[in-house]
Amino acid sequence: MSGAKGKIAVLTSGGDAPGMNAAIRAVVRTGIARGYEVYGVRRGYNGILKKEMSLMSFTDVSEKLQHGGTFLFTARSAEFGEDAGKRKAAAICKELGIDALIVIGGDGSFTGAKNLSKYGVNVIGIPGTIDLDIAYTEYTIGFDTAVNTAMEAIDRLRETSNSHERCSVVEVMGRSAGYIALWCGIANGAEQILLPEKFDNNYDMLIEQIKKNRKSGMTHQIIINAEGIGHSYGLAKEIEKATGIETRATILGHLQRGGSPTARDRVVASVMGAYAVDMIDQGKQNRLIGYKNGHVYDIDIEEAFEMQKDIDEYEYEVAGILGTRCSYNI
Ligand code: F6P
Numbered sequence: 001m002s003g004a005k006g007k008i009a010v011l012t013s014g015g016d017a018p019g020m021n022a023a024i025r026a027v028v029r030t031g032i033a034r035g036y037e038v039y040g041v042r043r044g045y046n047g048i049l050k051k052e053m054s055l056m057s058f059t060d061v062s063e064k065l066q067h068g069g070t071f072l073f074t075a076r077s078a079e080f081g082e083d084a085g086k087r088k089a090a091a092i093c094k095e096l097g098i099d100a101l102i103v104i105g106g107d108g109s110f111t112g113a114k115n116l117s118k119y120g121v122n123v124i125g126i127p128g129t130i131d132l133d134i135a136y137t138e139y140t141i142g143f144d145t146a147v148n149t150a151m152e153a154i155d156r157l158r159e160t161s162n163s164h165e166r167c168s169v170v171e172v173m174g175r176s177a178g179y180i181a182l183w184c185g186i187a188n189g190a191e192q193i194l195l196p197e198k199f200d201n202n203y204d205m206l207i208e209q210i211k212k213n214r215k216s217g218m219t220h221q222i223i224i225n226a227e228g229i230g231h232s233y234g235l236a237k238e239i240e241k242a243t244g245i246e247t248r249a250t251i252l253g254h255l256q257r258g259g260s261p262t263a264r265d266r267v268v269a270s271v272m273g274a275y276a277v278d279m280i281d282q283g284k285q286n287r288l289i290g291y292k293n294g295h296v297y298d299i300d301i302e303e304a305f306e307m308q309k310d311i312d313e314y315e316y317e318v319a320g321i322l323g324t325r326c327s328y329n330i
Contacts, residue, residue, distance in 0.1 A: 005035040006099035008280060009053060011072060013044035013109035016257055017128045017142025018068040019265030023104050025061035026273025027126075032058055034281045039098070043073045044105075045080035045112055048089045051096070065266060068145070068259045074105075080112060090119030100280040102273075104128040106140070110288065114301050117286045124276045125288040125301065128269075130257055133177035135307035136299050137290025141272065144264040146173070146256045147183045153252055154188040154222060161220040167210060167239055167247040171225045171232040173256045178311060180256070181226035185319040191221040193319055196228030197311045203235075207242045213324055214245060221245075271296050 106129030178195025
């Protein structure tokens with residue numbers, strides 16, 4: 001220790017998410033307010049292995065809140081993925097006198113944190129991923145911004161799709177989770193949504209429904225396809241061939257990860273960042289920060305990993321009723 005209460009290090013890892021900067025800012029400023037030295041680690045776990053970190057001041061995090069991305073950079077570290085890498089990282093944390101490490105990231109980053117905790121590092125996790133796919137928490141930083149970005153893009157697609165009386169397959173992010181697709185399905189009034197958690201590969205039924213929709217007078221149709229299902233270009237071709245309706249595919253891709261965070265993402269990130277420091281200040285060890293029943297809370301990292309998350313059945317049903325998903329036939 002250096003006159004301060006202790007040393008806290010903070011890093012961002014895995015896919016970036018709008019609001020990560022707000023979380024870093026909250027960690028730094030709350031840390032300083034509570035009497036700690038706070039170190040910003042660059043490029044995720046790689047930054048620990050390479051000792052790429054620096055002491056952060058109150059003003060080092062000025063003008064960051066409103067920007068997407070992460071000014072600490074992010075990375076996926078092959079070396080840290082190995083057991084030897086984790087041992088090395090833990091030894092470096094000890095050598096540098098880091099009392100706690102705050103990890104802002106998704107599931108993969110938390111797996112790394114959990115394993116690191118086994119080597120004696122006190123880890124505190126803040127969920128930052130646009131995918132909303134972390135079981136123990138109702139909210140993950142970045143989701144709101146990403147969904148709004150995708151929603152606006154799909155609104156635009158609908159206009160051109162309508163003008164040309166086409167069918168549009170639009171692929172949104174979510175490697176193994178369909179939350180962005182589900183929310184856009186409702187927010188954009190999509191005719192169909194294909195979620196990795198739900199879709200049964202019944203393409204014949206999908207095509208039949210598209211034909212029925214056209215017969216019933218629909219001039220155009222939006223099919224939101226989650227990245228986890230993929231093959232959007234192939235699907236568009238198949239739809240065009242089977243229905244005779246001109247069909248285009250659009251993959252929104254990484255643009256969904258950028259952009260200025262919404263108020264919700266800024267506020268949640270700020271509250272979670274501050275709460276993470278307060279966990280450390282209260283002497284808590286190896287906790288993940290989340291939202292439950294609308295309030296910020298913390299949970300033991302091991303316990304959090306035992307939980308599972310499912311698509312909200314009622315929201316899925318609503319998307320089907322309000323759109324035209326097969327089995328809710330018009
Ligand atoms: O941020 C989560 C996520 O967007 C996933 O939905 C997606 O599969 C993944 O990141 C892709 O990340 P990258 O291209 O950076 O590996």
